[in-house]
Amino acid sequence: MVAIDKLPDRGAPVVVVDDLHVKYRVYATGRAAKDRSGLLAKTRGIREVHALKGVSFVAYENESIGVIGSNGSGKSTLMRALTGLTPPASGAVYARSRPNLLGVGAALLPNLSGARNIILGGLALGYTRSEVKELEPGIVDFAELGESIDLPMRTYSSGMQARLKFSIAAARQHDILIIDEALAVGDRRFRKRSEARIREIAETAGTIFLVSHSMGSIRDTCQRTIWLNKGTLMMDGPTDEVIEAYEATRK
Ligand SMILES: Nc1ncnc2c1ncn2[C@@H]1O[C@H](COP(=O)(O)OP(=O)(O)OP(=O)(O)O)[C@@H](O)[C@H]1O
Numbered sequence: 001m002v003a004i005d006k007l008p009d010r011g012a013p014v015v016v017v018d019d020l021h022v023k024y025r026v027y028a029t030g031r032a033a034k035d036r037s038g039l040l041a042k043t044r045g046i047r048e049v050h051a052l053k054g055v056s057f058v059a060y061e062n063e064s065i066g067v068i069g070s071n072g073s074g075k076s077t078l079m080r081a082l083t084g085l086t087p088p089a090s091g092a093v094y095a096r097s098r099p100n101l102l103g104v105g106a107a108l109l110p111n112l113s114g115a116r117n118i119i120l121g122g123l124a125l126g127y128t129r130s131e132v133k134e135l136e137p138g139i140v141d142f143a144e145l146g147e148s149i150d151l152p153m154r155t156y157s158s159g160m161q162a163r164l165k166f167s168i169a170a171a172r173q174h175d176i177l178i179i180d181e182a183l184a185v186g187d188r189r190f191r192k193r194s195e196a197r198i199r200e201i202a203e204t205a206g207t208i209f210l211v212s213h214s215m216g217s218i219r220d221t222c223q224r225t226i227w228l229n230k231g232t233l234m235m236d237g238p239t240d241e242v243i244e245a246y247e248a249t250r251k
Contacts, residue, residue: 011061
Protein backbone atom coordinates (compact mmCIF):
# COMPACT_ATOMS: atom_id res chain seq x y z
CA MET A 1 0.00 0.00 0.00
CA VAL A 2 1.54 3.32 -1.05
CA ALA A 3 0.15 6.61 0.16
CA ILE A 4 3.03 8.69 -1.12
CA ASP A 5 0.93 11.29 -2.94
CA LYS A 6 -0.44 12.47 0.41
CA LEU A 7 2.95 13.68 1.52
CA PRO A 8 3.87 17.39 1.38
CA ASP A 9 5.92 19.00 -1.40
CA ARG A 10 8.95 17.07 -2.50
CA GLY A 11 12.51 18.21 -3.16
CA ALA A 12 14.84 16.54 -5.64
CA PRO A 13 15.15 12.74 -5.57
CA VAL A 14 18.21 11.68 -3.58
CA VAL A 15 17.97 7.89 -3.39
CA VAL A 16 16.17 5.56 -5.78
CA VAL A 17 15.74 1.92 -4.77
CA ASP A 18 14.58 -0.17 -7.70
CA ASP A 19 13.24 -3.69 -7.21
CA LEU A 20 16.02 -4.51 -4.76
CA HIS A 21 16.69 -8.12 -3.83
CA VAL A 22 19.35 -9.11 -1.30
CA LYS A 23 20.31 -12.68 -0.52
CA TYR A 24 22.73 -13.99 2.07
CA ARG A 25 24.45 -17.30 1.69
CA VAL A 26 25.13 -18.88 5.04
CA TYR A 27 26.80 -22.08 6.02
CA ALA A 28 24.45 -23.92 8.34
CA THR A 29 26.21 -26.34 10.65
CA GLY A 30 22.91 -28.05 11.37
CA ARG A 31 22.15 -30.17 14.38
CA ALA A 32 24.21 -33.28 14.87
CA ALA A 33 21.10 -35.33 14.18
CA LYS A 34 21.64 -38.65 12.47
CA ASP A 35 18.98 -40.28 10.39
CA ARG A 36 18.08 -43.95 10.73
CA SER A 37 20.92 -45.07 8.51
CA GLY A 38 23.33 -43.37 10.86
CA LEU A 39 24.27 -40.67 8.33
CA LEU A 40 24.17 -37.00 9.19
CA ALA A 41 20.80 -35.52 8.28
CA LYS A 42 20.69 -32.92 5.53
CA THR A 43 20.53 -29.93 7.84
CA ARG A 44 24.07 -28.92 6.96
CA GLY A 45 25.33 -26.98 4.01
CA ILE A 46 24.90 -23.67 2.28
CA ARG A 47 21.56 -22.07 2.89
CA GLU A 48 20.20 -18.96 1.27
CA VAL A 49 18.35 -16.23 3.16
CA HIS A 50 16.32 -14.02 0.87
CA ALA A 51 16.42 -10.90 3.09
CA LEU A 52 14.95 -8.33 0.67
CA LYS A 53 12.40 -9.32 -1.93
CA GLY A 54 11.83 -6.57 -4.47
CA VAL A 55 11.86 -3.34 -2.47
CA SER A 56 11.31 -0.08 -4.40
CA PHE A 57 10.97 3.54 -3.25
CA VAL A 58 12.34 7.02 -3.90
CA ALA A 59 13.70 9.28 -1.15
CA TYR A 60 13.76 13.04 -1.61
CA GLU A 61 15.73 15.99 -0.26
CA ASN A 62 14.77 17.22 3.21
CA GLU A 63 13.02 14.00 4.13
CA SER A 64 13.50 12.07 7.35
CA ILE A 65 12.22 8.61 6.64
CA GLY A 66 11.43 6.17 9.44
CA VAL A 67 12.11 2.48 8.77
CA ILE A 68 10.09 0.06 10.89
CA GLY A 69 9.33 -3.65 10.97
CA SER A 70 9.66 -6.61 13.28
CA ASN A 71 12.98 -8.37 14.02
CA GLY A 72 14.51 -9.87 10.91
CA SER A 73 12.25 -7.97 8.51
CA GLY A 74 15.24 -6.60 6.57
CA LYS A 75 15.69 -3.07 7.92
CA SER A 76 19.44 -3.26 8.57
CA THR A 77 19.96 -5.14 5.32
CA LEU A 78 18.21 -2.35 3.42
CA MET A 79 20.38 0.26 5.16
CA ARG A 80 23.58 -1.64 4.37
CA ALA A 81 22.46 -1.98 0.76
CA LEU A 82 21.93 1.81 0.61
CA THR A 83 25.54 2.40 1.67
CA GLY A 84 26.80 -0.16 -0.83
CA LEU A 85 28.14 -2.47 1.91
CA THR A 86 25.79 -5.27 0.89
CA PRO A 87 25.53 -5.98 -2.84
CA PRO A 88 22.11 -6.58 -4.43
CA ALA A 89 21.29 -10.02 -5.84
CA SER A 90 19.22 -8.09 -8.38
CA GLY A 91 17.71 -4.64 -8.73
CA ALA A 92 19.65 -1.50 -7.87
CA VAL A 93 20.21 1.42 -5.54
CA TYR A 94 20.98 4.81 -7.05
CA ALA A 95 22.11 7.56 -4.69
CA ARG A 96 23.12 11.17 -5.30
CA SER A 97 26.08 10.76 -2.97
CA ARG A 98 27.41 8.03 -0.74
CA PRO A 99 25.11 7.57 2.25
CA ASN A 100 26.83 7.70 5.65
CA LEU A 101 25.83 5.04 8.11
CA LEU A 102 25.81 6.18 11.71
CA GLY A 103 27.59 3.14 12.90
CA VAL A 104 31.10 4.37 13.41
CA GLY A 105 31.16 1.72 16.15
CA ALA A 106 33.26 -0.64 14.12
CA ALA A 107 35.96 1.98 13.76
CA LEU A 108 36.10 3.00 17.43
CA LEU A 109 38.64 1.38 19.72
CA PRO A 110 37.74 0.56 23.34
CA ASN A 111 41.24 1.19 24.68
CA LEU A 112 41.48 4.69 23.28
CA SER A 113 39.99 7.70 25.04
CA GLY A 114 36.75 9.30 23.88
CA ALA A 115 38.80 12.20 22.53
CA ARG A 116 41.05 9.94 20.42
CA ASN A 117 37.98 8.07 19.20
CA ILE A 118 36.43 11.31 18.00
CA ILE A 119 39.36 11.67 15.61
CA LEU A 120 39.18 8.03 14.54
CA GLY A 121 35.38 8.03 14.10
CA GLY A 122 35.43 11.37 12.25
CA LEU A 123 38.06 10.10 9.80
CA ALA A 124 36.08 6.86 9.34
CA LEU A 125 33.06 8.96 8.37
CA GLY A 126 35.13 10.78 5.77
CA TYR A 127 35.75 14.05 7.65
CA THR A 128 39.11 15.63 6.92
CA ARG A 129 41.66 15.94 9.73
CA SER A 130 41.15 19.71 9.97
CA GLU A 131 37.37 19.26 9.97
CA VAL A 132 37.66 16.82 12.88
CA LYS A 133 39.82 19.28 14.83
CA GLU A 134 37.32 22.05 14.17
CA LEU A 135 34.32 19.91 15.12
CA GLU A 136 35.86 18.30 18.20
CA PRO A 137 34.77 20.84 20.86
CA GLY A 138 31.18 20.72 19.56
CA ILE A 139 31.21 16.92 19.63
CA VAL A 140 32.48 16.83 23.22
CA ASP A 141 29.80 19.36 24.23
CA PHE A 142 26.98 17.55 22.49
CA ALA A 143 27.98 14.17 23.94
CA GLU A 144 28.06 15.73 27.44
CA LEU A 145 30.70 13.28 28.56
CA GLY A 146 32.49 15.82 30.72
CA GLU A 147 35.84 14.62 32.01
CA SER A 148 35.11 11.05 30.87
CA ILE A 149 36.16 12.20 27.42
CA ASP A 150 39.77 11.50 28.44
CA LEU A 151 39.05 8.01 29.78
CA PRO A 152 39.24 4.85 27.65
CA MET A 153 36.00 4.10 25.87
CA ARG A 154 35.77 0.65 27.48
CA THR A 155 34.91 2.42 30.74
CA TYR A 156 31.79 4.00 29.16
CA SER A 157 28.28 2.67 29.64
CA SER A 158 26.45 1.66 26.46
CA GLY A 159 24.45 4.89 26.68
CA MET A 160 27.64 6.98 26.89
CA GLN A 161 29.11 5.13 23.90
CA ALA A 162 25.93 5.70 21.91
CA ARG A 163 26.04 9.41 22.76
CA LEU A 164 29.60 9.70 21.56
CA LYS A 165 28.86 7.88 18.30
CA PHE A 166 25.80 9.97 17.62
CA SER A 167 27.66 13.19 18.41
CA ILE A 168 30.51 12.31 16.03
CA ALA A 169 28.16 11.44 13.18
CA ALA A 170 25.78 14.35 13.70
CA ALA A 171 28.51 16.99 14.06
CA ARG A 172 28.57 17.65 10.38
CA GLN A 173 25.92 18.16 7.74
CA HIS A 174 25.32 14.97 5.72
CA ASP A 175 23.72 14.68 2.35
CA ILE A 176 22.36 11.23 3.24
CA LEU A 177 22.58 9.94 6.81
CA ILE A 178 21.41 6.56 8.04
CA ILE A 179 20.81 6.08 11.74
CA ASP A 180 20.23 2.50 12.79
CA GLU A 181 18.80 2.27 16.33
CA ALA A 182 21.42 4.60 17.77
CA LEU A 183 18.87 6.54 19.76
CA ALA A 184 17.45 3.57 21.58
CA VAL A 185 20.18 3.40 24.22
CA GLY A 186 20.50 7.07 25.14
CA ASP A 187 18.39 8.48 27.99
CA ARG A 188 15.25 10.48 27.35
CA ARG A 189 16.93 13.89 27.45
CA PHE A 190 19.65 12.85 25.02
CA ARG A 191 17.03 11.27 22.77
CA LYS A 192 15.14 14.55 22.56
CA ARG A 193 18.33 16.47 21.73
CA SER A 194 19.34 13.91 19.08
CA GLU A 195 15.91 14.05 17.53
CA ALA A 196 16.15 17.83 17.31
CA ARG A 197 19.58 17.53 15.67
CA ILE A 198 18.20 14.99 13.15
CA ARG A 199 15.41 17.40 12.22
CA GLU A 200 18.00 20.16 11.77
CA ILE A 201 20.13 18.01 9.42
CA ALA A 202 17.05 17.06 7.40
CA GLU A 203 15.89 20.69 7.16
CA THR A 204 19.20 21.82 5.68
CA ALA A 205 18.89 19.67 2.57
CA GLY A 206 19.88 16.33 4.03
CA THR A 207 17.96 13.08 3.75
CA ILE A 208 17.81 10.89 6.84
CA PHE A 209 16.79 7.28 7.35
CA LEU A 210 16.01 6.39 10.94
CA VAL A 211 15.67 2.70 11.77
CA SER A 212 14.01 2.22 15.13
CA HIS A 213 11.73 0.05 17.20
CA SER A 214 10.72 3.17 19.12
CA MET A 215 7.53 4.47 17.52
CA GLY A 216 7.94 7.61 19.69
CA SER A 217 11.29 8.48 18.05
CA ILE A 218 9.90 7.79 14.58
CA ARG A 219 6.79 9.92 15.23
CA ASP A 220 8.83 12.82 16.60
CA THR A 221 11.40 12.77 13.80
CA CYS A 222 9.97 11.44 10.54
CA GLN A 223 7.10 12.64 8.36
CA ARG A 224 7.35 9.57 6.20
CA THR A 225 7.76 5.94 7.20
CA ILE A 226 8.56 2.73 5.39
CA TRP A 227 7.35 -0.55 6.89
CA LEU A 228 9.20 -3.72 5.99
CA ASN A 229 7.77 -7.16 6.62
CA LYS A 230 9.68 -10.36 5.83
CA GLY A 231 11.76 -8.57 3.24
CA THR A 232 8.94 -6.84 1.40
CA LEU A 233 7.70 -3.26 1.54
CA MET A 234 4.34 -3.45 3.30
CA MET A 235 3.60 0.27 3.34
CA ASP A 236 5.22 3.61 2.54
CA GLY A 237 3.49 6.84 3.50
CA PRO A 238 2.80 9.42 6.22
CA THR A 239 4.24 8.22 9.55
CA ASP A 240 0.98 8.29 11.52
CA GLU A 241 -0.85 6.14 8.98
CA VAL A 242 1.98 3.63 8.63
CA ILE A 243 2.51 3.25 12.39
CA GLU A 244 -1.21 2.84 12.94
CA ALA A 245 -1.38 0.04 10.37
CA TYR A 246 1.81 -1.58 11.75
CA GLU A 247 0.55 -1.49 15.32
CA ALA A 248 -2.81 -2.92 14.29
CA THR A 249 -1.05 -6.06 13.04
CA ARG A 250 0.82 -6.49 16.33
CA LYS A 251 -2.14 -6.51 18.68
N1 LIG B 1 25.18 -11.36 7.60
C1 LIG B 1 24.12 -12.11 7.48
N2 LIG B 1 24.23 -13.40 7.07
C2 LIG B 1 23.14 -14.17 6.91
N3 LIG B 1 21.87 -13.78 7.14
C3 LIG B 1 21.69 -12.52 7.56
C4 LIG B 1 22.79 -11.62 7.75
N4 LIG B 1 22.30 -10.43 8.17
C5 LIG B 1 20.96 -10.58 8.24
N5 LIG B 1 20.59 -11.83 7.87
C6 LIG B 1 19.19 -12.35 7.77
O1 LIG B 1 18.46 -11.48 6.93
C7 LIG B 1 17.17 -11.24 7.45
C8 LIG B 1 16.98 -9.74 7.70
O2 LIG B 1 17.85 -9.31 8.74
P1 LIG B 1 18.04 -7.78 9.15
O3 LIG B 1 19.16 -7.71 10.12
O4 LIG B 1 18.12 -6.95 7.93
O5 LIG B 1 16.65 -7.48 9.90
P2 LIG B 1 16.21 -6.25 10.80
O6 LIG B 1 14.84 -5.86 10.33
O7 LIG B 1 17.25 -5.20 10.78
O8 LIG B 1 16.09 -6.92 12.24
P3 LIG B 1 16.21 -6.33 13.74
O9 LIG B 1 15.00 -5.49 14.00
O10 LIG B 1 16.20 -7.56 14.58
O11 LIG B 1 17.52 -5.57 13.81
C9 LIG B 1 17.06 -12.10 8.72
O12 LIG B 1 16.43 -13.29 8.36
C10 LIG B 1 18.50 -12.34 9.11
O13 LIG B 1 18.62 -13.58 9.75
